[in-house]
Amino acid sequence: MAPHRLLSVISQILQTIGIALILTLILLIAPAIAQKEIPASVVLDGREIFQISPSGEYTATERAELVNSLLQEAVQEDQPVQIEIEQRNGLPTIRLNDRHLMTVTDRDAPLGRTPEEQARELTRRLRDAVQQAQQQRTAEFLRWAGTIAVGVVAIATLLHWGLGEFWQRSLRPSLAAILPQPNADEDETIEHPQALNLLVNLLLAIARTGVWLGATLYITNLFPLTRQWGYRIFNSLIASFTSPIITLGQSSYSVTDLLVLAFMLLGLIVFTKMATDLLKSRILQMTGVNRGAQEAVAVIIRYAMLFIGSLVVLQIWGLDISSLAILVSALGVGIGFGLQDIAKNFGSGLVLVFERPIQVGDFIEVGEFQGNVERIGARSTLIRTLDQISIIVPNSRFLEQEVINWSHDNPVSRIHLPVGVAYGSDIEAVRSALLESARNHPKILSTPQPQVFFKEFGDSSLNFELLVWTAEPSKQVVIKSDLYFRMEALLRQNQVDIPFPQRDLHLQVDHLPLKLSPKMEQMVQQWLERSQL
Template identity: 50%
Template sequence: MVSLPQRLGTWQRRICSLGWGAFLVGLLLSIACSTYAQLLSFETAPVVIDGRPLFEIAQTNQINAEERAEAISQELGERVASDTEIFVTSEIRNKAPVILVNGRYLMTVTQNDATAGGAVTARAQASAWAKLLNRELEIAQQERSKEVLRPRIAIATVALLIAAIVHRLIGYIRRLLRLLLERLTAPQEGQPPAGLNLLLALLLSLLRLGLWFGVITYITNLFPFTRRWSYFLRRQVLVGFLEPNLRLGQNEFSILSLVVLMGMLLGVVVLSGVFTNFLRSRVLRLAGINRGSGEAISILAKYSLIFIGVVVLLQIWGLDLSSLALIASALGVGIGLGLQNIAKDFGSGLILVFERPIQVGDFVEFGQFQGVVERIGGRSTEIKTLDQISIIVPNSRFLEHEVINWSHRNPVSRIRLPVGVAYSSDPKIVQEVLLETGYQHPQVLSTPAPRVFFTGFGDSALEFELLVWIANPPKQLIIKSDLYFAIEATLRDRNIEVPFPQRDLHVRSGQLPIEVSTEVLKHIKQLQDGSDHLSSKN
């Protein structure tokens, strides 16, 4: 009977043997993989007939793969252009398999060619390529016949007509999507978000561009003469856009990947705007939050979503934010030199959002303009005047200049209406008329009550001033006009005259004709004699 220590020793030896075996197998696999990778580390290039890649060939000791493939492709193109029948064969010459076209040497197949083509030996690869060339060269000659070209011209015409129809349909789809998103977001005054319009326009352009690119590529592939140029252009575009040739930090990116990243960043901005409009029009409005507070919450939500979305996208894309320090430094220099006003406007916009000296919906007086604040953006604020004219004001000007905010904290405000009456009027009756007119207007508040002040004695009238309180500052001009109409009608009914400036002209009495003194007559006589003397000399 085997004891327990012996069993443990046996299992220990087996485990050690398995460990050493696994180590040796892993070592052999790594050596094999590295060897296979070295075998596949040679350069390859495609052999092309009329823009159709046939197979990949490898480089040799004398020539690189690109030049070798170009020479073979040119030789095959010349053969196809001739009207003679083509036979492709393979044989062994100098212990190496070669491919012949009508008995003329075309190429030697190497072991690297067989590795690139997936064959075991070079001879087997030469035989497979000879059969492939026979078939493809026959197809290439058939494509040049009139029997093949005529139906393909008809197919190309139909493809162009279908592309034109789809081009129009994409425009209709854009309009439908725009209407759907407008109803979903319900922006103010029925205006669609600018970012959403931009995104839809870009998508429309990309879809139409992709449509025509695909149609043109399809049509050029129908004909052997145009297929060559199509293949060349596609290859150059793919190499230029898909090759990672831009380095940012430790990673390399292609132009296409950066374009996609820019599109996704634009999508983040637009989707943030759509979400903000939905939050403003649906959630905050139903919650009963006033327009100014809702606008501040929406702006903060929008820029927070943009910041988070940009950071997440850059991290997913593999961009290390620390690698952007150089760009940030250059941007800081640019801001310090040429963009300081824009940076100041953005900073002022943040102050306006947090301190809220003005809010969306406030009636403000700025310089010579009066209007309602419609939008507070990152860089500028939109004010719509009483004439329905939009004025775009940089945010920094609201902090650098005085702004009269009629709606700040409490929209109740007082307006003044100066009135002048003739000196023959009774001031008590005038006061009664003005107070009565103020109380009768529906938009004048009864509390605080209207008041009338006797402000002084003017040149032509007794001067009064009617002070009334209103709760809707944007309509103060309309209220003033209504009150003046009512005051004029009431004064006319009470036979109270509204005077106009008068001037009295007093003319002092005298004698006509005017008497002239003897000294003046003597002086006039001297001047006349002097002028006669000068004329006689001449």
């Protein structure tokens, strides 16, 4: 095996193993993440201070909302804020202006830290956050932030203008030098300037949008009120992706869960495709079976892997398969009304794979199309015509209409080549010439032998037919062309004419509606006689 081919095989194997490991890792980690209790954030003026966990009958969200509301009330007041720690029921309790703020439990403390140590750390963070929030509400800070905001807008405006100048003076000439130039000798018109303008304008729009987006985010983060609204909008977007939107059985699933599940199923599809491609190209080829059998085995294995893998993914992710009964029922109704064609083509694809009336590599004729079967998919079959054009044919068409399979079971087939010769020709010479044209042709089989049949006495010719056998029916167009070239040369050597249709025209001048003079009638009669010679 060549070194580059060996490297290709090793690369395919490593890619397949890598995807399998990633899928396994996701399947092992995802349930643990889904079952883990998610803490809630304590936020002041749109800035996260710390996170707390559930405690007793209170959820993390309920505890965080209570702390957030008390902190917001405290910073709105002009009086100083007092934050202290006291012990209650053996646990440290943080008090805000002599009001209970929160009790620090073992679940709030990270690994290796006691609740008392965690309470002191949280108290320090709360004091710093409250002091900063009160300071940012002063008139002096608001004037400073306003000045900074004006400066940021000015800088963004300058960058907006500068990017346009840079794009026009530096980037456009650089791209024009990199892109291929149109050939002046070619007749086709290449719209090079339009494509370059579109590319430059698109890149410029993306850069300017990034500048203004960054400026907006920076200005929003300067003021407490705008920072709060930005944090709320961001949380609303996150909640829209994490809130349950569908319930199956006892479990609820959000958009994020569905996206992760879709990603896992997509990874399963990619993995099965790579595995079956590796099976076809590296294992089944060594067995010596034909291409159609290899494709059938690969398709069956891929469908089996997809079905079993989908069940495993859904079960490990926590989805009860029995809860899909309603979904399957709705899918059945959908198939009955709108997806029946897809279901019919999918079922036809399974019939084609198992019954194998056509196989990959067969030369077939369906309707007006002739070509080799390149792929039999779940819904359609790909046919590559002799002109190297890909035709996508629905699978159901192969079961509902007549299909000519030149390669089915035995690829040996007979080709008919009709030919007509002029009346009066030596028919034995015609027979010898036709048989001689088929002799020693590399695509024509010597057994069965070529035959010549005298078909009929035609209107203008004696009609014969040469019948030859070939094991390569996909080459019949080339074979017919070669044989007709040979026929014409041999028939010309034997002085045998190939006629064209002839028609005699007889005019009765006595029945013309106009009365001609005797001299005119004589001229017409002479012209007709000369035209018949």
